[in-house]
Amino acid sequence: MSRAGRLRDALEALRAQTDFAARVKEDPVSFPRRFEDPADREIAAWLAASLAYGRVALFSAALERVLEAMGGKPRAFVERFEPKRDLALFEPLYYRMNSGRDIACLLFLMRHAVRRHETVGAMFRAGWRDSDADIGPALDRFVAELDAVDVSAVYGRNARPRGLAQLFSRPSKGSACKRLNMLLRWMVRPDDGVDLGLWTFVPPSKLIVPLDTHVLRIARYLGLTRRRTGGWRTAQAVTRRLAEAAPDDPLRYDFPICHHGISGRCPVGRAAALCRACPLLGECAKGRALTRAVTAE
Ligand code: SF4
Structure with a gap:
């Protein structure tokens, strides 16, 4: 499968797992x-x-x-x-x-x-x-x-x-x-x-991702950008990669990614157990490294 196809499948699985109704209550859009x-x-x-x-x-x-x-x-x-x-x-x-x-x-x-x-x-x-x-x-x-x-x-x-x-x-x-x-x-x-x-x-295809610390962090884990600092160009670069998965609506994944971080299901530190259950694991360099390290111990 192509890189875009693998990314789309992983992000769609994340969307499917996201409890939108519950997360909206924790979001300013409420x-x-x-x-x-x-x-x-x-x-x-x-x-x-x-x-x-x-x-x-x-x-x-x-x-x-x-x-x-x-x-x-x-x-x-x-x-x-x-x-x-x-x-x-x-x-x-x-x-x-x-x-x-x-x-x-x-x-x-x-x-x-x-x-x-x-x-x-x-x-x-x-x-x-x-x-x-x-x-x-x-x-x-x-x-x-x-x-x-x-x-x-x-x-x-x-x-x-x-x-x-x-x-x-x-x-x-x-x-x-x-x-x-x-x-x-x-x-x-x-x-x-x-x-x-x-x-x-x-058109939703013209939007640029609202790049907060959670989205930037997880985008880096997924290899969507190598940039460490946010800025307009980083946001554009992450959006371009999301558009490979969903050209007409790249931001359909923004809310699930952001709340994956906010909810603690993708913490900043080591959390191999969470990674094993994470739908992004196959595309996530950090998650693969963490689960390999724990398996080797
Ligand atoms: S695999 Fe682990 S580090 Fe990667 S996105 Fe999922 S929870 Fe976060």
Whole structure:
């Protein structure tokens, strides 16, 4: 069997073993999935993806507080958001690098998106070109438009503190843009119980993998990349290898791979017993080495 065929079989077996319903509860996509209206889902998804770094329990608690401050109606709140009136709701909030003001500014920029373009999807679509090789140039245009918005109404001057800037990484600056690529996966991939399938104007084949530490680590074990550091080019390289297994939808394996790491079923350390039961073992250099070493002992 070809290398692509072996990889596809292994990744499909991983998908089949993944308990999607259980894992979604441990994933930030559970926040937009609470809402039925696509307009609420878009806003809740952008917010959830933006704060989805660090431990799940911590960012989930922060997201609960922000959604509560928004009255549980994300789209309606963003449309009517007025910094002068509403900043006080967010001042007491913070999450790691993001102050309450940074979170309020994110909502202010969402307001720009929906007031100017009607929906976040329409704003992204304005920068999308069918001829683009992947999602990168459109993502860059999306962030460039937001970077040009005057944020004095939130900060008192038109400056972007670090806590805001880290929410808006750009492919052209070399960032892997993990959280924005995760948002795009949610929006673009068809609704399979995880992703939301709202932005049908982008083919899933143009997405780039949201490269977090778990995905990079397991991608290295599987020989999908030799790079040790994440970045846009590494994310593109991993996506190209996943596309060998699923050319029309390479990110169908992203959620199962990521949660293989998050769940502890593929730990960082030695775990030969887990490797023996792992559907990726045949394609995994680390797993083969670990199980050989234990057998030889
Ligand atoms: S074989 Fe072991 S190291 Fe490789 S992906 Fe599976 S659990 Fe992880």
